[in-house]
Amino acid sequence: MSSPNLSPSSPIRPLSIGNIVSAGFQLYRSHFKQYLGLACKAVLWAIIPVYGWAKASTINAAISRLAFQDLVNQPESTSTARNQLEPKLWQFLVVQLLVGLILFGVNFGLSIAQAILLGILGGILGAESALIGLVSAITSIVVLVIYIWAYSRFFIPDVVLALENQVDGTKAISRSWELTQGHVLRLQGVVLVAGLITFPLIVLAIIPLILAIASLAAVSVTGGGPDAGAIGLFLISLLVSIGLIIFTSIVTAPFWQAIKAAVYYDLKGRREGMGFKLRDRGTP
Amino acid sequence: MRFFNRITLQTPESVELEFTLAGIGNRALALLIDYMVLLIPFILALFFWLFVADQVLEFFVGVFGRADDVDLWLRAITVLINFVIYEGYFVGFEALWRGQTPGKRYTKIRVLRDDGRPIGIAQATLRALLRPLDDTLFLGMFLIAFGRKEKRLGDWLAGTVVVQDEHPTATAFSTSQAAQDLAVQLLQLADLSHLLPDDFAVIREYLQRRSEMSAKARSEVNLQLARQVKEVILLEKVPSNTTPDLFLEAVYLAYQQQVSK
Numbered sequence: 001m002s003s004p005n006l007s008p009s010s011p012i013r014p015l016s017i018g019n020i021v022s023a024g025f026q027l028y029r030s031h032f033k034q035y036l037g038l039a040c041k042a043v044l045w046a047i048i049p050v051y052g053w054a055k056a057s058t059i060n061a062a063i064s065r066l067a068f069q070d071l072v073n074q075p076e077s078t079s080t081a082r083n084q085l086e087p088k089l090w091q092f093l094v095v096q097l098l099v100g101l102i103l104f105g106v107n108f109g110l111s112i113a114q115a116i117l118l119g120i121l122g123g124i125l126g127a128e129s130a131l132i133g134l135v136s137a138i139t140s141i142v143v144l145v146i147y148i149w150a151y152s153r154f155f156i157p158d159v160v161l162a163l164e165n166q167v168d169g170t171k172a173i174s175r176s177w178e179l180t181q182g183h184v185l186r187l188q189g190v191v192l193v194a195g196l197i198t199f200p201l202i203v204l205a206i207i208p209l210i211l212a213i214a215s216l217a218a219v220s221v222t223g224g225g226p227d228a229g230a231i232g233l234f235l236i237s238l239l240v241s242i243g244l245i246i247f248t249s250i251v252t253a254p255f256w257q258a259i260k261a262a263v264y265y266d267l268k269g270r271r272e273g274m275g276f277k278l279r280d281r282g283t284p
Numbered sequence: 285m286r287f288f289n290r291i292t293l294q295t296p297e298s299v300e301l302e303f304t305l306a307g308i309g310n311r312a313l314a315l316l317i318d319y320m321v322l323l324i325p326f327i328l329a330l331f332f333w334l335f336v337a338d339q340v341l342e343f344f345v346g347v348f349g350r351a352d353d354v355d356l357w358l359r360a361i362t363v364l365i366n367f368v369i370y371e372g373y374f375v376g377f378e379a380l381w382r383g384q385t386p387g388k389r390y391t392k393i394r395v396l397r398d399d400g401r402p403i404g405i406a407q408a409t410l411r412a413l414l415r416p417l418d419d420t421l422f423l424g425m426f427l428i429a430f431g432r433k434e435k436r437l438g439d440w441l442a443g444t445v446v447v448q449d450e451h452p453t454a455t456a457f458s459t460s461q462a463a464q465d466l467a468v469q470l471l472q473l474a475d476l477s478h479l480l481p482d483d484f485a486v487i488r489e490y491l492q493r494r495s496e497m498s499a500k501a502r503s504e505v506n507l508q509l510a511r512q513v514k515e516v517i518l519l520e521k522v523p524s525n526t527t528p529d530l531f532l533e534a535v536y537l538a539y540q541q542q543v544s545k
Contacts (some may be wrong), residue, residue, distance in 0.1 A: 004458070011490075014496075016391065016392065017308060017313055017391075018309035018310030018314070018393075019310065021308065021310075022288060022306075022307025022309035023287040023288070023307075025289045025307075025308050025309065026288065027287060029429075029430075051514075053347070059382065100454065182496075193312050193313045193316065195310055196312050197308060197309075197312055197429070199426070200425060247520070270496050271497055271498045271501060272497065272498065273494070273497050273502070273505040276489075276490055276505045276508070276509060277508060278482075278509070278512045278516065279480070279483065
């Protein structure tokens, strides 16, 4: 394999969807302070353009690296992991930009294709046809499915970059593509279940926002125009909600990085049979 | 693996049994599946009940000329039906299917009593009755995520735990006729007694999982394994026309025959 430090003593056992999520959560829980500290640093760096962004994605990838090394029983210290990734700093930015561009391109291309299709149909059937609505609904679902599929294929390039040697940004992206081949549905399951677990936090974060909008709407409906007090209350709830959303994203980011590490672990075991060898007998 | 919490249960006979707890991922996935399955009886019951309720209303209007409070009764019965379906699903499956609902079966987890025995109607009912409370504000999820024994309120009250099913499911794989022929040769040419059960387990696992591997990785892994095995069983020369996969299959079969002798 391309990385010398990936040599666990026994073959990696594939994990089920539920166990990938459980393992990710358990890793996060047992390294809470360490991972959260890194996530905080990443968010602070992300405020600074370009260099800060590269720094932030490197630090996030370091969380995945730490998690994976724990999974294969070769734990690393935070500083070791960060020193290992420091030379690849710009590559992490490359990965982030390229994956962002690819997904944007996929989305953009699909939307254009959909618009053209609907335009042609509209020309043939007339704009009032009920069929247009149906086709529009169906193509929207197809577009979403294709987009999610593409997203799954580019799920783990940063983890690859963080763990494999002699890999640059573009190579890491093609490795992610290669490793996820045939496992898109399982990845969907992982993302769905992990999303379900982070869902309560997100709900709690947006509750003030919903309350604020609702109260503003209520005031403007009954009183003609909102008064200063209502607007003040709205702004305060808005600020609280923004604060909570930032907090939630800091808290959930390490969980997702750990999940990615567990996904990489699982795919590595399944697709590459990592660690398959007979027990050493001590004789050459 | 230490990434899953383990628990030791003491049976009434004072035997200690160790289990791996189900984990938050499996429990969330199982619940998701169960709720999706539950949609089917809910929808069916809704259509059936709408039909029945319509008839009942017509009947009252026809006979008494009015149906004032009937509407309220029908609504109450609707709520009752939904409650029975919801509770019945979990109680029925968990009590009759040895602690498994369809979602739990798919994720290979099951409910046990705190003493390791299978759960009965009483435990299943308590768990199901507290389920709505556990779902409120995701209370149960937080308790499972952060508790040492991963118990939600229903589990605490019913005295149950949710554990992973430990029965390893053997994945079947096929071996070719050529491998069987080669196995017969190997029994004479090589000394299979040097192969330890551990080694055999690795070979078997490779054969089970090889179809999922990428072609490149597979050819790397099987070549490395075949070389190692060849050395271990003191085989001087591999018969011609033998691929590493064929060789490993043959070793697998030969080892089995040797053990069963």
